[in-house]
Amino acid sequence: MPVSVDLISAAFKRDPYPTLMRMVEQGPVVETTFPFLGKVYMVTTHAAVNALLKDTKNFIRDPRSLGKSPLPGFNWWTPRCLKIMASGMIIRDNPDHRRLRILVDQAFSRSSMEQLQPRVEQITDDLLSEIEQKGAAGEPVDLVEGLCRPLPIAVISELLGLPPEDRDMFANWAERFAIDPSFRGLISLLPTLWKMESYVRRQIKLCRQSPRPGLLSALVDVEAEGQQLSDDEAVGMTLLLLFAGHATTTNLIGDLILELCAHSDQKDLLFEDWSRIDGAVEEALRYSASVLSSKPMYAVHDLKFHGLELERGDRVMALLSAANVDPAVFPEPFRFDILRNPNPHLAFGTGIHVCLGLKLARLETRVAILRLLGRFPKLELAVPREEIRWTALKGMRGPSQLPVHLHSEQA
Numbered sequence: 531m532p533v534s535v536d537l538i539s540a541a542f543k544r545d546p547y548p549t550l551m552r553m554v555e556q557g558p559v560v561e562t563t564f565p566f567l568g569k570v571y572m573v574t575t576h577a578a579v580n581a582l583l584k585d586t587k588n589f590i591r592d593p594r595s596l597g598k599s600p601l602p603g604f605n606w607w608t609p610r611c612l613k614i615m616a617s618g619m620i621i622r623d624n625p626d627h628r629r630l631r632i633l634v635d636q637a638f639s640r641s642s643m644e645q646l647q648p649r650v651e652q653i654t655d656d657l658l659s660e661i662e663q664k665g666a667a668g669e670p671v672d673l674v675e676g677l678c679r680p681l682p683i684a685v686i687s688e689l690l691g692l693p694p695e696d697r698d699m700f701a702n703w704a705e706r707f708a709i710d711p712s713f714r715g716l717i718s719l720l721p722t723l724w725k726m727e728s729y730v731r732r733q734i735k736l737c738r739q740s741p742r743p744g745l746l747s748a749l750v751d752v753e754a755e756g757q758q759l760s761d762d763e764a765v766g767m768t769l770l771l772l773f774a775g776h777a778t779t780t781n782l783i784g785d786l787i788l789e790l791c792a793h794s795d796q797k798d799l800l801f802e803d804w805s806r807i808d809g810a811v812e813e814a815l816r817y818s819a820s821v822l823s824s825k826p827m828y829a830v831h832d833l834k835f836h837g838l839e840l841e842r843g844d845r846v847m848a849l850l851s852a853a854n855v856d857p858a859v860f861p862e863p864f865r866f867d868i869l870r871n872p873n874p875h876l877a878f879g880t881g882i883h884v885c886l887g888l889k890l891a892r893l894e895t896r897v898a899i900l901r902l903l904g905r906f907p908k909l910e911l912a913v914p915r916e917e918i919r920w921t922a923l924k925g926m927r928g929p930s931q932l933p934v935h936l937h938s939e940q941a
């Protein structure tokens with residue numbers, strides 16, 4: 531009997547833990563139904579999620595290999611830009627996935643991130659100076675608008691090597707996607723998507739004519755070496771990086787600020803020893819459920835998976851946020867504890883599709899928190915926690931506004 535599960539309402543976003551706990555208890559595989567998608571099997575426990583995401587023999591990402599369409603209504607008339615977005619490497623299988631991933635892995639390696647760190651710090655400091663000016667009169671400032679949203683956009687634009695004068699335009703486009711999540715919203719955003727697609731195509735052409743520093747030129751270079759990255763693939767990769775790296779990181783930074791403000795004992799632990807920042811970022815990843823689940827996967831043939839009979843073509847998703855509160859792995863799972871050790875959360879997924887940008891997300895979040903709290907140690911929420919609004923984006927969780935007083939004596 532399919533279970534109807536609410537993962538999108540404001541009530542869920544405010545307090546997701548009872549629902550997630552119920553899912554873990556009903557798991558490890560729960561049959562659910564979703565609007566538009568229909569039947570979906572949710573994999574909920576840590577062990578089963580781990581197994582699913584690593585199993586490329588029995589499950590695949592690209593439903594076209596099974597004669598199914600990637601989106602409901604996906605058809606010959608589907609706009610090309612949507613088709614490009616629905617063909618990114620996150621829904622490709624090997625060997626295609628490997629070929630595409632190799633092209634971008636280097637740009638997100640540890641050494642590339644070390645090189646990027648001073649720029650991330652500079653961008654953060656500039657944003658904080660603007661925030662400080664806005665808060666100078668003692669009015670609350672919104673940290674989502676001032677820091678959590680613009681930081682990831684600025685960093686990814688820089689990494690791609692987009693001309694500095696175009697970055698605001700690019701950021702505006704991307705932010706429209708971060709704000710309007712509905713199906714109708716998506717259709718109304720098609721013109722923006724077209725603009726973005728043709729902008730990226732133009733940039734790729736310019737990079738081909740005259741290479742410049744940044745990932746976009748590197749993608750074009752590899753293509754020139756005969757690795758056959760088509761134009762559509764280069765556009766798809768650029769859009770994927772933008773969409774996968776933006777709202778996710780915005781949410782994580784917002785989540786961690788919120789939890790530190792709400793748990794003053796944990797903030798004190800961090801102030802006692804700033805090297806605890808890495809543990810704090812990992813705990814926010816586990817606890818806050820900024821990305822609720824993986825993308826869908828499909829059973830390649832009939833099989834029994836963790837006790838449940840699946841049929842060929844059945845759609846299965848890993849509920850990462852449930853796995854991250856599985857009491858079999860995390861003692862006191864609903865306690866926010868920056869000293870938690872070990873913390874084997876699955877917030878970045880695992881297996882071949884493990885998050886490409888995990889080092890970047892960690893870097894941005896670490897820098898944002900250290901610079902923010904280093905500069906405004908008395909920062910406080912300007913509203914009670916219960917009044918915080920949450921993103922309406924499907925599949926994600928994070929504050930959509932974070933009004934704070936920069937100096938607590940203003941409160």
Ligand code: HEM
Nearest residue numbers: 619620774775778779782824825878879883885886887891
């Ligand atoms: C807090 C921040 C982030 C979280 C929680 C997150 C989470 C995830 C998860 C769970 C997956 C796997 C999804 C699946 O298996 O279906 C994933 C994949 C991916 N992420 Fe992230 N992500 C974050 C930030 C970023 C950033 C900053 C970038 C790049 C700029 C990025 C780029 C990607 C890409 C390209 C993939 C697909 C990888 C592949 O298919 O091989 N992500 N991410």
